[in-house]
Amino acid sequence: MPSAEAEISSFLKARRAALDPDALGLPGGLHRRRVRGLRREEVAQLAGISVDYYTRIEQGRAPAISDGVLDALAGALRLTGGEATYLRNIASHGRRTPDTRGPDDPGRTVRPEVRQLLHAMDGAVPAMIFGRGLDVLAWNALGGRIGFDLDAIAPDRRNSALLVFLDPAARTLHPDWERVAEQAVGALRAESGRYPDDPRIRAVVGELLDRSTEFRTAWEAQAVSECRYGVKRIVHPQVGALDITFESLRLAAEDDQLLVTYSAQEGSLTETRLRELARRVAVERVPAA
Incomplete structure (x- = not known):
């Protein structure tokens, strides 16, 4: 950077x-x-x-x-x-004092109480915790399947910007990929300004600049944005199109972590499909006899 x-x-x-x-x-x-x-x-x-x-x-x-x-x-x-x-x-x-945090720094650790909250919402509310630089740090079972299958992704690749720009599935998953990509770039630039010396953020930006022409063009435009709430359209490979409402809440004790929840309008087709996804996830997680 x-x-x-x-x-x-x-x-x-x-x-x-x-x-x-x-x-x-x-x-x-x-x-x-x-x-x-x-x-x-x-x-x-x-x-x-x-x-x-x-x-x-x-x-x-x-x-x-x-x-x-x-x-x-x-x-x-x-x-x-x-x-x-x-x-x-x-x-x-x-x-500022240089930030020398590594990948095992406590700032990347999600408190047990927060994980308990994620678990309590499971089956009804997909939720996940984002850390610095758009890294996904934790999720409940339903949250881990609302888009990408997070359990199947290597830990160092669980990053929104890396997935949006470098995973081919992103363009199918997000029918409005250009808008999603623009939001990811704006949020990542805001993060880079907030934590300029964070090694993980620098590594993510550096990789994207090297590997994605589209990211490089968007990054050079210097856009800054943080979309903390709204509606996201996802074409889920198992249950079909979802119009998901999301809300981002900054954790009080860890100001560099966000709790992001997803929900559907009551009585909507998305609500029905979310329930079907929750049923499928629950079945898959039942241990074999």
Whole structure:
């Protein structure tokens, strides 16, 4: 992954290039501009800072940027909440203690009480725990079969982004694959900003940049997003199409872990199919006599 300075430069350039000067009431339309989007001096004017200072920020040559300036840049560039948080995170890299966590670090361990909760929801509510970098750390029996068969996947491959981009089954499983892929990239970039030195995140991003042209193109667009709730369409190989509602809840004691639950609208075909999937999973888990 690039250095913090390179991340700041790439992100700010991408965000100012994405803005429409006409929509912001700025003079000189596209036909008078050499590049799309805002010029550096326009961003500086909107943020209320000097052009020289903005240039140094965009080039990664401005240490210890104040929160006030970051907020002004977020407003000038019309950043979303997630994008503003990402900017703040990457701008503070130099003030952070390097993260040397390994794969066996306690942050990747799911507490027994949380596993108990997963088990209590089994048979009715598919659920799983996500850790840093979109790794799937734990799941109940139904959650492990709502999409990919997690029990059949090697531990180091149980990662949403790796599965979406590198597993051929993903495009059949997700009929709206492009949207799912876009969400995975946005969430992974948000994670990389939150935990810039995490070795697992760096390894996942590095592998995807090497192996997936589609990921590389999306990653270079610098999009940041975190979709914590919504509806996901899955074509399950056993029970057919599912329109699943998902909710993501951050665990209180482990702020880098998310509990994600899935449910169906009452009386819907998806609810019937989820019950059928739960029945099948229960039958498969009964020990042979």
